[in-house]
Amino acid sequence: MELSKLEAMLEGRESQPGQLIEVLQDMQATFHYLPEEGLRTVAERLGVPPIEVFRVANFYKAFTLVPRGRHLLTVCMGTACHVRGALRLLDTVEGQLNVSPGETTADRAFTLERVNCLGCCAIGPVVVLDDVYYDHMTPGKLRRLVTVAYKQDKEEGDA
Numbered sequence: 001m002e003l004s005k006l007e008a009m010l011e012g013r014e015s016q017p018g019q020l021i022e023v024l025q026d027m028q029a030t031f032h033y034l035p036e037e038g039l040r041t042v043a044e045r046l047g048v049p050p051i052e053v054f055r056v057a058n059f060y061k062a063f064t065l066v067p068r069g070r071h072l073l074t075v076c077m078g079t080a081c082h083v084r085g086a087l088r089l090l091d092t093v094e095g096q097l098n099v100s101p102g103e104t105t106a107d108r109a110f111t112l113e114r115v116n117c118l119g120c121c122a123i124g125p126v127v128v129l130d131d132v133y134y135d136h137m138t139p140g141k142l143r144r145l146v147t148v149a150y151k152q153d154k155e156e157g158d159a
């Protein structure tokens with residue numbers, strides 16, 4: 001964790017407990033997780049008891065205490081998606097990224113997750129990459145999606 005980035009996030013927010021969730025959102029977006037030492041700093045600077053900061057960090061699904069990849073890829077494995085080939089999608093991306101659901105690639109580019117339904121069964125199988133939904137997914141389209149994300153990272157100098 002770059003301390004200077006956290007300092008920038010806290011600027012103008014000192015002793016403002018009401019800023020807690022916004023600061024945690026900024027941390028998650030910047031570091032892709034909430035580092036423990038960062039949470040302690042946030043508690044101290046906002047004037048929020050550390051136990052409350054950790055409670056909030058654990059409560060919301062959007063926050064994670066372990067490092068995530070720059071990209072979050074979610075494969076729906078619900079019944080409707082499953083019968084339309086979701087297992088092949090999962091196999092494809094596990095092979096391409098060399099991770100299992102819940103894991104992050106060694107280069108911290110991708111975190112792979114699986115869910116049991118995204119609530120849009122009619123357009124399945126569905127995957128979500130960085131909050132964007134992709135419908136009627138096929139193994140080939142998914143492989144290309146991952147490849148394009150890697151390529152964009154390279155162009156932006158993140159990889």
Ligand code: FES
Nearest residue numbers: 076078081118121
């Ligand atoms: S089962 Fe995949 S969206 Fe419902």
